[in-house]
Amino acid sequence: MNSSFGRIITLLRKERGYSQKKVAADLSISQALLSHYEKGIRECGLDFVVKVADYYDVSCDYLLGRTPHRSGATISVEDIPEPDAAGKENIMHGTGSLLPVLNKKLIANSLNVLYGCLQKFNCRALTTEISAYLNLAVYRAFRMLYSANAKNPQGLFSVPLRQGDGYATAAQEIALSNAESLLAGEKVENLEPVAKGQAPALSPEKINEEYPLFASSLFNLIQSSENRMGAKKGQN
Known part of the structure; x- marks a missing residue:
């Protein structure tokens, strides 16, 4: 899993003022497991990445650090x-x-x-x-x-x-x-x-x-x- 994932899901949670307990419950996992994901101690599956993307209303590419745009949008020369x-x-x-x-x-x-x-x-x-x-x-x-x-x-x-x-x-x-x-x-x-x-x-x-x-x-x-x-x- 991309090393950005844990950092980004931690920031998204803190931005919204959510506790680990709340997010873990909403995502149907234990708080301990969520803590491991955020710290990069354990890797999650792609199904969980999609679930988190839906939960925070961002793209999977953003969660994986592939784009700075939360929507996952890319930009071309013509778009600039x-x-x-x-x-x-x-x-x-x-x-x-x-x-x-x-x-x-x-x-x-x-x-x-x-x-x-x-x-x-x-x-x-x-x-x-x-x-x-x-x-x-x-x-x-x-x-x-x-x-x-x-x-x-x-x-x-x-x-x-x-x-x-x-x-x-x-x-x-x-x-x-x-x-x-x-x-x-x-x-x-x-x-x-x-x-x-x-x-x-x-x-x-x-x-x-x-x-x-x-x-x-x-x-x-x-x-x-x-x-x-x-x-x-x-x-x-």
């Missing part, structure tokens, strides 16, 4: 909305609302340039590793915000809270190291490196020419990032 398609969800109100909107646009526009550059490398493995690094950065920031309220259920995540940031940091470093090796022409396990001579020629002028809508955002992001690092203009 454009970044600005969220409508009212994107509108920020109140004091200081301009700053998050500005930063969001700087990041989104800079990503357009970054992925445009990745296309020129024509290396799927490189795109995968860079994407993993960025995904993990979003994961770390979102989980920190989500977990600021201790009452928020952690069932959305598979990695325990206290291990989440450390594991994500380690995974980021691995992704970055893999990307650096691929750029150097070194094969990483089963990942094919960037072909010799494939790295594109880049300069501020060329970026401005190829990405006229997004170049200024990237340059501003670079400047604000280096300011955050304590760098001074003309230091190099």
